[in-house]
Amino acid sequence: MPPPIASKLPKVGTTIFTVMSQLAAEHKAVNLGQGFPDYMPPAPLVEALARAMAEGKNQYAPMTGLPALRQAIAAKVKRCYGRDVNVDTEVTVTSGGTEAIFDAVQAVVRPGDEVIVLDPAYDCYEPAVDLAGGRTIHVPLDPQDFGVDWDRVKAALTKRTRAVMINTPHNPCGAIFSKWDMEQLAALLEPTGAFLISDEVYEHIVYDGRRHESVLRFPALADRAFAVSSFGKTYHCTGWKVGYCVAPPALSAEFRKVHQFVTFATSTPAQAAFAEMMAKHPEHDEGLSAFYQSKRDAFAEKLRGTRFRPLPVPGGYFQLVDYSAVSDLDDLAFCRWLTIEKGVTAIPLSPFYEAPPKGQRLARLCFAKADATLVAGIERLGRI
Ligand code: PMP
Numbered sequence: 001m002p003p004p005i006a007s008k009l010p011k012v013g014t015t016i017f018t019v020m021s022q023l024a025a026e027h028k029a030v031n032l033g034q035g036f037p038d039y040m041p042p043a044p045l046v047e048a049l050a051r052a053m054a055e056g057k058n059q060y061a062p063m064t065g066l067p068a069l070r071q072a073i074a075a076k077v078k079r080c081y082g083r084d085v086n087v088d089t090e091v092t093v094t095s096g097g098t099e100a101i102f103d104a105v106q107a108v109v110r111p112g113d114e115v116i117v118l119d120p121a122y123d124c125y126e127p128a129v130d131l132a133g134g135r136t137i138h139v140p141l142d143p144q145d146f147g148v149d150w151d152r153v154k155a156a157l158t159k160r161t162r163a164v165m166i167n168t169p170h171n172p173c174g175a176i177f178s179k180w181d182m183e184q185l186a187a188l189l190e191p192t193g194a195f196l197i198s199d200e201v202y203e204h205i206v207y208d209g210r211r212h213e214s215v216l217r218f219p220a221l222a223d224r225a226f227a228v229s230s231f232g233k234t235y236h237c238t239g240w241k242v243g244y245c246v247a248p249p250a251l252s253a254e255f256r257k258v259h260q261f262v263t264f265a266t267s268t269p270a271q272a273a274f275a276e277m278m279a280k281h282p283e284h285d286e287g288l289s290a291f292y293q294s295k296r297d298a299f300a301e302k303l304r305g306t307r308f309r310p311l312p313v314p315g316g317y318f319q320l321v322d323y324s325a326v327s328d329l330d331d332l333a334f335c336r337w338l339t340i341e342k343g344v345t346a347i348p349l350s351p352f353y354e355a356p357p358k359g360q361r362l363a364r365l366c367f368a369k370a371d372a373t374l375v376a377g378i379e380r381l382g383r384i
Helices: 016-026 043-054 067-081 096-108 125-131 150-156 179-189 249-262 268-280 283-303 331-342 371-382
Strands: 091-094 114-119 135-140 161-167 195-199 225-230 243-246 318-322 362-366
Touching: 016 331, 043 268, 067 091, 067 243, 067 268, 091 096, 091 249, 096 125, 096 161, 096 195, 096 225, 096 243, 096 249, 114 125, 114 150, 125 135, 135 150, 150 179, 161 179, 225 249, 283 318, 283 371, 331 362
Parallel strands: 114 135, 114 161, 161 195, 195 225
Antiparallel strands: 091 243, 225 243, 318 362
């Protein structure tokens, strides 16, 4: 018998994504739940990975990331957001956005510190804060349009606030921050010593001609921020688990102390492949919004022919649907029913909240799927 173990994360179970994907597989449902593309990454990227391995790039990468990849990231940050970042002291490659978020939290949060998150919030934020001994303060987004009520954020800021975590474009809601939002945030943080952890993994997926308001565009924010991104979203390869963090030198130095002992270094051949892809095909990032916008539009159009009501999607690759015309089940029960009885898997929203709004009847569908998968899903939804 092992000795009894008192959980350090008593509130955490298996993530809703794993639970729903397993249920989808068991019931042969069309899986529009978990956020991963079911199509290939760009061919030059796959070729570059194979070549990197064949060329012998198979041993530990430098702890901070391959220089060529850090250079490509710095060049992209300059091109997209106009900020000069030092390749050696401000850019760190990580094993996915998840690792970068974890490292940033561990780097700054101490026991008793408070960290503000905006609900619904991506599920890896709070456990990272818990493990650091911090306390997560949940501020709800507007339940109608998922905008931020900055007065509520202001009211939540205290002397103990060590960090604020934001996510734009937003998972699960698809909302994006405007320039005005970023200015509100800058004004709120200006008199505080709080850091900003900015989850921008969907940075290249923003629709209808809008632009992504990265913290890296705003010096007052960038000077206190850990800006996190993920190649998994940009290059259709969530399974490769490569991301990065851009932060000022003093913040990056502390971030790297954690990264050094969480993973030490990230996959060498994958880093070599991304470095080559970014240098040779910068147009890939620029075309991503158009690629997903046509999927978003076709999917929403077909949904309008069903009893599910699609909500607006300004960014990211998730479509929220209101299912109140179909069922009055709560969202967890509804998503199970939809998978088991109707053969389509969606993700409920309530696990993303500390206190989900009463009576909310929303589910998240992922449209980063091949057209055939989306059509198969819609056919089943249309029969309900
Ligand atoms: N943040 C958000 C909002 C995400 O949706 C995801 C991936 N689902 C991540 C972070 C994690 O990124 P990665 O897969 O690179 O760890």
